[in-house]
Amino acid sequence: MIKLFRYNSLDVEWIREPQDFVAEILVELSNDKEMRDKMRKFVPGKFSFLKLIEEIGIATFKVKLREELSKEWENKGKEIFEAIESSDIKIVFIIDEFPVMIHEMCEKDKNVVKTLLHWMRQVRQNSQNVMFVVGGSIGIDRILSKIDAFHTINDLTKISVGAFDKVTARNFVSELFKSENIEINEEITDKILEISRTYIPYFIQLVVYETVKESQNQKCEISKDFVEKIYEEKVLGVECRTYFEDYYQRLRRYYEPIEEKDAKEILKGLAMNEYIGKKELYNFYLSLNQTSKNPEEEFSLLMGDLENDFYVKFDYENDSYSFYSKVLKDWWKRYYLLTE
CATH class of the missing domain: 1.10.8 (Helicase, Ruva Protein; domain 3)
Known part of the structure; x- marks a missing residue:
């Protein structure tokens, strides 16, 4: 018999603690009465507290659930997926803004983030009835490289959602x-x-x-x-500035100060030109970082980040970089060529 997938969507941009992440998964599942009943049935005694939803409502339930998970989120989370595996249900979790969540959690405790990433990897490897679709408005590569955690996602298939033909x-x-x-x-x-x-x-x-x-x-x-x-x-006028401003501000939010400065200088240069050769752009980067001990690697990582975050694109035939979007380039040219 073919099992049909159920889809559960979570926006996790606001989450700063792993127990909140696990709580959101459980709350999303608990919104479905049939799913609540199945979880209680297949793992008796473990999820009896789910009946509280009918008594106190979702909002109060979330508060109590976070308290319940605060010290045992790994084990409790594992039990959730064991319950799913024991049932006849297949589930797809669509997790939006996951890189933002990971970035913000890293600001607080990198070790907790690595623990969460390892836990998620283990869940994926041990689950036949669960799939994850993880997305975000920024790339995750830079974030994971800084905490040496690339290996925690090497089982995922990377899909870049680009422009239309x-x-x-x-x-x-x-x-x-x-x-x-x-x-x-x-x-x-x-x-x-x-x-x-x-x-x-x-x-x-x-x-x-x-x-x-x-x-x-x-x-x-x-x-x-x-x-x-x-x-x-x-x-390109001031009335529509709010539609673009985030592209500028996110460099400050998600890049290190020196990376932010270098990225903005590089984008200024690209805004003034149709394209810039890779070697020429690297020499420009060197002029900004004369004391760097490993400029080639740092340049490569920075340009990779800008490419992953859809600021720039690389032309392999011409060995050059340019703005990914003409509209964003026009906007950048109008507002940021004279900024420091």
């Missing part, structure tokens, strides 16, 4: 306008794709949204010239 992007633009009951011609689609160049859904959607909004505000028809005007004046 041109055909998909064209269809995406068309569907966005259709959702607003607006018909457009090919010239408008071509202009939006020309502006985007790298077809990132987020930026395409932003251009379309601002175009539609301003056409309604100004009570005018949409044309390719109108799209260009809105891009220059609105999308």
Whole structure:
């Protein structure tokens, strides 16, 4: 008999303690009454406290659960997955912003993070009925390399979710306008794709949204010239700054101070050029770090981080770097070329 997967989604960006992570998993499972009943059935006595949900509600239950897990999160967490293995249920946990959680936990206690990562690896290896899909808005490689924990995720398959291809992007633009009951011609689609160049859904959607909004505000028809005007004046204007600012601020949040400084200087250079050769960019990096003891490795790690975090892309044919997104490059050029 084929077992069907159940999907449970968790946003873990706010979590700072491993017991909270385990608690969120259990709470997510406990939202399903059938799952609660199965866990109590297959591991009698272990999850009797799940009946509290019906009595006190989820919010109070979470508080009590964290207290319960504070000292024994590893064992209690193990029991959760043993219960799943003993049942006839297959579960996929979709964990969003996992790298952010790990980064923030590292600020507090790196050893606790390594313990959690090892625990998760053991869970994955011992579970036939559980799968994990782990994602995030930043890369995890840099974080794990600094605590020597790469081996804890070497059983995971890395999938990079990149930009759309041109055909998909064209269809995406068309569907966005259709959702607003607006018909457009090919010239408008071509202009939006020309502006985007790298077809990132987020930026395409932003251009379309601002175009539609301003056409309604100004009570005018949409044309390719109108799209260009809105891009220059609105999308790259101060009103839309909040849509981009996080790309600048996250360098401060997730990079070390010297890495932040170097990254911003490199991005300034790339904003002023179509591309920069790897050797030329490395020499520029050397000029910023004349006292570095291992500049080649540090440069390689930094550029890898910027690539993983979708700031830059590497062209193997030309052996050069450039901005990953033209829209982000245009924004960077407008606001950050003169900053220190």
